[in-house]
Amino acid sequence: MVTYIVRRLFTAVLILLGASFLVYQLTALSGDPLADLRESNQPNKEQLIQQRVELLNLDVPAPLRYFRWLGGAAQCLVPFVGSCDLGFAINGQPVTEALGRAMGMTILLVTGAAILAVVVGVCLGIVTALRQYSTLDYGVTFMAFLFFSLPVFWVAVLLKEYAAIGFNNFLREPHIPPATIAVIALVSGILWYICARGTVKRRLLAAVTGFVLAAGILWALSVTRWFSTPGLGLAVILIAGVAIAFGATTLAAGLKNRRALYSALAAVAVGLVLYFPLQPLLAQATTLMIALLAIATILVGIGIGYLMGGYDRRQNINAAAITAVLVAGMVLLDRYMQAWPAYFGNSRINGRPIATIGSETPNLRGDYWVQGLDTFTHLLLPTIALLLISLASYSRYARSSMLEIMNMDYIRTARAKGLGERTVVMRHAFRNALIPIATIVAFDIGGLIGGAVITERVFAFAGMGQLFIEALVRVDPNPVMGVFLVTGIMALVFNLIADLLYSALDPRVRVKV
Structure with a gap:
């Protein structure tokens, strides 16, 4: 080696x-x-x-x-x-100084887009492979080829027009008209119908459920003016945490393993108990503090899973650790939302928080959470642009790889032995399906950075792409x-x-x- x-x-x-x-x-x-x-x-x-x-x-x-x-x-x-x-630029600035600042922003942008593209793309690819030739499969395939064929600069321009300018105008008076609620709820119902399995009656019931849920949530957000003072609160964290616990247990161990489920639910309970004691500490947050809390969160999840015991502690640990990390993420998201009014009302923001150009707001003053929101709002549109373009290839490769693996002899043998479908997919097929994806990720890193050159140019993002273009123009x-x-x-x-x-x-x- x-x-x-x-x-x-x-x-x-x-x-x-x-x-x-x-x-x-x-x-x-x-x-x-x-x-x-x-x-x-x-x-x-x-x-x-x-x-x-x-x-x-x-x-x-x-x-x-x-x-x-x-x-x-x-x-x-x-x-x-x-x-x-590395020498000097044509304006007399040391290249190491300019490159250090630009490299940090580009790596942050490319890393976020790459992680999201891999996770979402692989998940979509695996799901569509398991439901081959279904309506969901055809829908995801159509959207994947659509995004894959779009030029990144055109996607960036559309995002600036509708996701930034349009949404900023909405935030001035965050009222959702009934017609908009009806259209979005209808789209939600169609998506629920496509994703549901079973008979037509069962899928129609899922569509109605999706329509009602979307309409109810949007109506509540509009009436309470949630977009002006957003937040999750204990109730939402509790409901979402329980759902995460069941989902993490299903993937890591299966719901038949009650100890793993109880470990995940215990991680949710710990997060809820520590929600209020952590608020004064988070008010003084720094990057180092957040990193230490992240490590502590993982250790708490591991400890809960280990203490729960049973014949397979590893499954308990996996379920509890995944749940603990995601619940902690919701607590941090809630804290960012608490800082939203201060960020939105800042004189430098001028009531238009979703940025269309630049990598930061000049001369913005604020605590850790306000600065974090500023970074997020500037990264949002370029990250989505890169995500949509690279998402298609990952979903297609993951789908084709999973289909090939599912037709292998050892998969048939595993099913013949009486193993559950979750065990066959997660333990036997999923790992081998990731092998081609590892190659694609490695090769796409360079391509994603190349795409960031165009994306950074459109959004005037002060990263390596912007530095590269300006140096080429100046023959530097x-x-x-x-x-x-x-x-x-x-x-x-x-x-x-x-x-x-x-x-x-x-x-x-x-x-x-």
């Missing part, structure tokens, strides 16, 4: 060297970085030209400049050196190479991780040493 990793890393270094040399030369030869100064009418034009030549080493041929850049970039990759020199090789270095390393690392995941997902696959 160690030999394989070392060999792959050595190959990756050679690929990075060759590719970086080509990119640097192409960028340096694509134009004149002094063009704007040559056309200037300023009296100190010659002095400014000389300063830029010295700053960017333009008096040195491009191939030699590359090796100077490579010497500084190598320091960034060597641990404990303490220095990292150093920022271009900084972005290339980060994206290249990420792509190679994720491909290595995908290869190593094979041996973890499938015991038949072993990495050759």
Whole structure:
């Protein structure tokens, strides 16, 4: 294993060297970085030209400049050196400074979109595979191909028009007209009908239930003006927590395992008991505090599952830990909602919280929760744009992989032995169906970052895509190479991780040493 990793890393270094040399030369030869100064009418034009030549080493041929850049970039990759020199941008700013700020925003955007796309896409793919040729299968397939065929910039423009401008106008007077309630409730009823199984009568009953629930919830939200002062509260957390406990137990152990179900319900009870004692602590929240609380939440879930005992403590632990994390997530979501009026009423927001441009609101003052809401509102639209585009491929690959696995001989053998359908799907089929997905995720990381270049341009998001485009326009090789270095390393690392995941997902696959 160690030999394989070392060999792959050595190959990756050679690929990075060759590719970086080509990119640097192409960028340096694509134009004149002094063009704007040559056309200037300023009296100190010659002095400014000389300063830029010295700053960017333009008096040195491009191939030699590359090796100077490579010497500084190598320091960034060597641990404990303490220095990292990627040169200067054309405006005199160190590339490490500009790249550090842009990289954090892009990684946050791409990570959120990638995680959501993988989770939602795989879930849709598995469900449609288990219900092949059903109305749900045809509907998800149609939507997947529709989103896959849409240009990301067009999706971004539509989101800015309807999800931002339209919703911001609605928030000024958050009243939902009866006609809108009826239309949304009708769509909800149709979705319930498509998702339901069984006879036509049973599906019609599900459709009516979905219609009534959607209409009732929307009416209550409109009457109570919930969008002005949103919140979940103990009642919603209790109902949703119990539903999560049953769902997590169904997936992790099956409802026949009562100890696992009781472990999950105990995790919900602990979350409800700690809801009010945690509020003063959350009022002083920091990133480190939230990280420590997340670790404590996982440990509490593990402890509850272990203390519950039984013949299979692992199932108890899985059910309790999943439930504890999701309930804690609802508590945090409720705390963010409590900060919404302060954020919405901030003078810098001006009553239009869903941002259409930028990665943050300039000069916004507020506590941890207000700053978190500001980050969320700026990430919302670009994340949805990337999610919709990448969601289709994951759902299609997951569906085809699951269909192939479900027709394998060992699946038939498992069913012949009398194993339940949940056990067959979750323990035998699901794990093997993830093997092709691991490869797709690794390859799509680079593609998702490439898509972020266009998305960031549309939303004026101050990430690596924006930095890359601006550097190309100015014929500025150093920022271009900084972005290339980060994206290249990420792509190679994720491909290595995908290869190593094979041996973890499938015991038949072993990495050759």
